[in-house]
Amino acid sequence: MPIPNDYSTPVRLSAKERTLTQLQKWIVEGTLQPGEKLVDSELAEALGVSRTPIREAFQLLEVQGLIQTFPGKETRVTTLEKDDIVKLYGPLTALHALAAELAVANIQQENIEELRAINASFSECFDKEQYYQAMEFDEKFHDTILQIANNPYILTFSSSLQMHIRRYKYIFIKRPNWESQAAAKDHEAIIQALESRDVEAAASLMKHNLLRPLKNLDAML
Amino acid sequence: MPIPNDYSTPVRLSAKERTLTQLQKWIVEGTLQPGEKLVDSELAEALGVSRTPIREAFQLLEVQGLIQTFPGKETRVTTLEKDDIVKLYGPLTALHALAAELAVANIQQENIEELRAINASFSECFDKEQYYQAMEFDEKFHDTILQIANNPYILTFSSSLQMHIRRYKYIFIKRPNWESQAAAKDHEAIIQALESRDVEAAASLMKHNLLRPLKNLDAML
DNA sequence: AAACATTTGTCCGTATGTATA
DNA sequence: ATATACATACGGACAAATGTT
Numbered sequence: 001m002p003i004p005n006d007y008s009t010p011v012r013l014s015a016k017e018r019t020l021t022q023l024q025k026w027i028v029e030g031t032l033q034p035g036e037k038l039v040d041s042e043l044a045e046a047l048g049v050s051r052t053p054i055r056e057a058f059q060l061l062e063v064q065g066l067i068q069t070f071p072g073k074e075t076r077v078t079t080l081e082k083d084d085i086v087k088l089y090g091p092l093t094a095l096h097a098l099a100a101e102l103a104v105a106n107i108q109q110e111n112i113e114e115l116r117a118i119n120a121s122f123s124e125c126f127d128k129e130q131y132y133q134a135m136e137f138d139e140k141f142h143d144t145i146l147q148i149a150n151n152p153y154i155l156t157f158s159s160s161l162q163m164h165i166r167r168y169k170y171i172f173i174k175r176p177n178w179e180s181q182a183a184a185k186d187h188e189a190i191i192q193a194l195e196s197r198d199v200e201a202a203a204s205l206m207k208h209n210l211l212r213p214l215k216n217l218d219a220m221l
Numbered sequence: 222m223p224i225p226n227d228y229s230t231p232v233r234l235s236a237k238e239r240t241l242t243q244l245q246k247w248i249v250e251g252t253l254q255p256g257e258k259l260v261d262s263e264l265a266e267a268l269g270v271s272r273t274p275i276r277e278a279f280q281l282l283e284v285q286g287l288i289q290t291f292p293g294k295e296t297r298v299t300t301l302e303k304d305d306i307v308k309l310y311g312p313l314t315a316l317h318a319l320a321a322e323l324a325v326a327n328i329q330q331e332n333i334e335e336l337r338a339i340n341a342s343f344s345e346c347f348d349k350e351q352y353y354q355a356m357e358f359d360e361k362f363h364d365t366i367l368q369i370a371n372n373p374y375i376l377t378f379s380s381s382l383q384m385h386i387r388r389y390k391y392i393f394i395k396r397p398n399w400e401s402q403a404a405a406k407d408h409e410a411i412i413q414a415l416e417s418r419d420v421e422a423a424a425s426l427m428k429h430n431l432l433r434p435l436k437n438l439d440a441m442l
Numbered sequence: 443a444a445a446c447a448t449t450t451g452t453c454c455g456t457a458t459g460t461a462t463a
Numbered sequence: 464a465t466a467t468a469c470a471t472a473c474g475g476a477c478a479a480a481t482g483t484t
Contacts, residue, residue: 014292014472039449050474055450059280065373071235072450072480090319091374098315152286153312153385157378164374235451260470271453276471293459293471 015053022047023057027066027077028167034079038067064160066167085168086214092161093210096142099149099158100190100202106148107194115144115191123184134179141187145194145206183212236274243268244278248287248298249388255300259288285381287388306389307435313382314431316375317363321411321423323370328415332369336412339365344405355400362408366415366427399434407433 023043026032040054047054058075061067069075103111118141125134139162146155186209193201244264247253261275268275279296282288290296324332339362346355360383367376390399407430414422 016472041449044474051450052473052475056277056280056472059277060284063281063284065377069450073482074449087372087374090323090372091316091378094315094319095312098311102311151308151311153308153378153382156286157312157374161374237451262470265453272471273452273454277451290471291460294461295470 020057097203100206102149241278318424320370321427
C-alpha cells in the first residue's frame, strides 16, 4: 500500500480545502450531475460552512473546468459530451510522453525499483479482480514517472486531465473494469526503456500505453 | 482581423475580474516583484475595492502559479529561478506540436489566409523595429493554430504557459528584442505543412520554431 | 412596464492562527 | 513562556443584477 505523501501537511484543513475536495469528489463521481445547478447558500448549509469557502472553492472548480459560473446569474456543473473524451487523451499522451523523455535524464536505480514494485502491485490486482485498485496503481505508476521528470507544469496539467478522465469514466462507464493485463506488460517495457536510457522508446511506449484504453472505448460507451 | 468572441459578455466587469487582470499584469510585468509580500487590505485600498475580490483573485493567481499563499500566514509573489525557464518550453512545445497535428485535420482555406495575413504583419514589425508588437503577432499566429486544433485543454494550458514565459521575459530580459526574422520563415513553412496536410512536418516545424528562442537565451540572460 | 423573488457580488466585522518581542 | 501585533479565514448582512410574474 502506498504511503500518502501529504502526511507532513497539518491535519488542520481549512474550510475552503474541505469544501473543494468534497465538491470535486461529488462532481467527478457523478453525485452532482452534469448540468446540475449549484447554489452556494444551499451547499454552505449542507457542508456546515458559510458561503465564503463555497465561493472560493467555486473559483477553483471553474478554472479546473468542473463547473461554469454565469456571473450574476447562476452556477452549474459542466456538461459532458461523450465524444469529447478523446480530446483529453491527446494532451495527456503528449505530456506523459514528454515526461518519459525527461525522466530518462533523471532516473536512478531506486526509481526503477519503485516502478517495478508499483507495477507488481498493479498486476496482482487483476488476480484479485480488484479493478478499482488496479486503476489507482496505474495512476501511481504514471505519477511516479511524472515526479521523476521533475517538471511542475507537466504535473499540474496531467493531474487536471486525469481528474476529467476519471469523471468521464464515472459518468459514462459505471463498472470499474477499465484496465487490462496488457497494461502491466506496457509498464515493464517502459521501465526497461528508462533503464537503458532510450529516449525514443520511452516516449513511444508511453504513448502506446496511454492510448490503449481508447481502443476499447467505443465498445464501452 | 478576427472579431473577439467575448463580445457577447457584458462590458460590465466585476471587481474580481478587474482585480485579477490588474494583478496578473503587475506580476507578469514585474511591477510586483518576485517574492514580494502581498497584503489583501493594502491592495484593496490601492484598487478601490474591498478585500473579498482581492482574495478571490488570489485564489486564481495561486493556481496559475503567480503567487503562493501560506495559509494563515502570508501571501507572496512566486519567485523565479532563471534556469527554470527551460521547463516551460518542454510542455509548450509538446502541446503546440500536438495542436499542429490536430489542426491539419480541421484546417480550411480561410484559416490559411488568416495565418498568412498574421505572419505578414509579424514580418512587417521588424522593418519598423516594433519588437513588442512583433511578439504579439507571434502569439496571435500560434493562438490561431490552437484555435483551429479545437481542443480546450491545449488552449488553457498553453495560455497559462505563455503567461509564465512572458513573465520570465519581463523579469530577466528587459528589452523586447526576443523575436527574429527567422521566425517568419518558420511560420511560412508551418503554413505550407498545414496546407499540404503533412502531419509530421507540421509538428516538427512547430517544435523547431518554438525552440528557436531557447538557443539565444544563454546570451541574453 | 414594474414590482418581486432569487442568486450572485461585495463589504466589513470578528475569530483564528502565526510570528516576534 | 506569555503577551502582543499582524495577516489571514470565515461569517453574516447588504447591494446589485437577473429572470419572472
